[in-house]
Amino acid sequence: MKTLLLIEDHELIRENTAELLELAGYRVLTAENGKLGLEHALRTRPDLVLCDIMMPVLDGYGVLQVFNQHPQLAGIPFIFLTAKTERADLRRGMALGADDYLTKPFDSTELLSAVAGRLSRFQHLRPDYDLAHGGLPEFLADARRVSNLPDLAAEHRPHAVPRRQLLYAEGDEPTRLYFVEAGRVKTSKTTAAGKELITGFYQTGEFFGYQALLERGPYHDTAVAVEASTLRYIPAEEFHDLLLRNAEVSQQFIRLLAGRERAREQQLVELAYHSLRRRVADTLLRLHEPAGGPIQLTREDLAAVIGTAPESLSRTLSEFRQAGLLELSASGILLLQPEGLRRANW
Structure with a gap:
C-alpha cells in the first residue's frame, strides 16, 4: 500500500x-x-x-x-x-x-x-542500461527524474582526452567518477623498486576511479589514457547522491558499477587456471570487441594484463599471426578472425 x-x-x-x-x-x-x-x-x-x-x-x-x-x-x-x-x-x-x-x-x-x-x-527505472552503447546518459536522465537531482545529465558532456593524458595520480584526492565512452585507460601503481604494476584496463562502457570515492580517501593508483579517449565525469557529490538519494537508483547504480568487478573476478580465474594461449586469446577478444579496430597497447602493458613476460607474449602473438588469426603492425594488433580465437581449444 x-x-x-x-x-x-x-x-x-x-x-x-x-x-x-x-x-x-x-x-x-x-x-x-x-x-x-x-x-x-x-x-x-x-x-x-x-x-x-x-x-x-x-x-x-x-x-x-x-x-x-x-x-x-x-x-x-x-x-x-x-x-x-x-x-x-x-x-x-x-x-x-x-x-x-x-x-x-x-x-x-x-x-x-x-x-x-x-x-x-516515479516507480521504476529501466531494468537494463547498455553502457557500451549510450546507456549512461539514459540512466542519468532517468535517475534525475526519479531522485529529483536537477543537475544530473545536464552538464555531463563528453570530454576528449589525448593519448598519454594523466587523469589522476596516486595520492590525489578524488573529485569525480570517470566513465569511458570511447578509448582505453589504464591504472597502475608504482612499487618500492620503482616498477610499474598495472592494476586495470578500462574501455568503452566502464567506470573507474570509484574505489577512492567509496573509501573517501586518496587514489591508490594512477590513471592514464593509453589512447585518444572520450570520457564523461560525474562529480563526487553527485556520485554520493546517486548512492544515497533513492533506493532504486542506488541499487541500479551499484549494479552498473559491479559489472566491472565481475569481469575482474573472471580474469583472476583465467590467470589461475587457463593456459597462456587461452589467456592471450581471451584478453585480445576483450580488448577488441568494443572498438573493432587495432588494439593499440604496448607489449609491456598487454603482457602485464595477461600476467606473463613480454617475450612469452611476443611468441604467442607470432603463433597466432602465422595461423592467420591476427595481424601485427606499427598501428597495433588487428584481429582478423575473432571467432577463430574464440573457438580454438588452446
Missing part, C-alpha cells in the same frame, strides 16, 4: 481529500501546516506528497525546499495544491522542482489521475 502525505490547512478540504484517497486504497498521513508535514515525513517516508502552497508556519515552497535538500526526503514526487488566485505563483513552485499541481476545487477524477500518474512515473 502506497503512503501519501497530505499537507493542507483547510480542514474540510483536508478531510474530504484524505477520505477520497483512502477509499482509493492509499494510506494517507495528514498535516495542517508545513512544519507538521515535515515531521510526519521524517518519521514515515511517504511515496508522494500533496501540499497546499499558502499555509501558516511553513508554506508549500518552504516544504518543497526542505524535501529537495534533505537526503531522506529528496526524490519524493511532489504535487502542489493551489487556489485559482495563486496560479501565478506556480512558476516558482515548478522551478523549485514540483512535479505537478492541482487547482482547487478539483474533482475526484483529477485527483486520483494525478496521484496514479506520478506514482507510476
Whole structure:
C-alpha cells in the first residue's frame, strides 16, 4: 500500500481529500501546516506528497525546499495544491522542482489521475542500461527524474582526452567518477623498486576511479589514457547522491558499477587456471570487441594484463599471426578472425 502525505490547512478540504484517497486504497498521513508535514515525513517516508502552497508556519515552497535538500526526503514526487488566485505563483513552485499541481476545487477524477500518474512515473527505472552503447546518459536522465537531482545529465558532456593524458595520480584526492565512452585507460601503481604494476584496463562502457570515492580517501593508483579517449565525469557529490538519494537508483547504480568487478573476478580465474594461449586469446577478444579496430597497447602493458613476460607474449602473438588469426603492425594488433580465437581449444 502506497503512503501519501497530505499537507493542507483547510480542514474540510483536508478531510474530504484524505477520505477520497483512502477509499482509493492509499494510506494517507495528514498535516495542517508545513512544519507538521515535515515531521510526519521524517518519521514515515511517504511515496508522494500533496501540499497546499499558502499555509501558516511553513508554506508549500518552504516544504518543497526542505524535501529537495534533505537526503531522506529528496526524490519524493511532489504535487502542489493551489487556489485559482495563486496560479501565478506556480512558476516558482515548478522551478523549485514540483512535479505537478492541482487547482482547487478539483474533482475526484483529477485527483486520483494525478496521484496514479506520478506514482507510476516515479516507480521504476529501466531494468537494463547498455553502457557500451549510450546507456549512461539514459540512466542519468532517468535517475534525475526519479531522485529529483536537477543537475544530473545536464552538464555531463563528453570530454576528449589525448593519448598519454594523466587523469589522476596516486595520492590525489578524488573529485569525480570517470566513465569511458570511447578509448582505453589504464591504472597502475608504482612499487618500492620503482616498477610499474598495472592494476586495470578500462574501455568503452566502464567506470573507474570509484574505489577512492567509496573509501573517501586518496587514489591508490594512477590513471592514464593509453589512447585518444572520450570520457564523461560525474562529480563526487553527485556520485554520493546517486548512492544515497533513492533506493532504486542506488541499487541500479551499484549494479552498473559491479559489472566491472565481475569481469575482474573472471580474469583472476583465467590467470589461475587457463593456459597462456587461452589467456592471450581471451584478453585480445576483450580488448577488441568494443572498438573493432587495432588494439593499440604496448607489449609491456598487454603482457602485464595477461600476467606473463613480454617475450612469452611476443611468441604467442607470432603463433597466432602465422595461423592467420591476427595481424601485427606499427598501428597495433588487428584481429582478423575473432571467432577463430574464440573457438580454438588452446
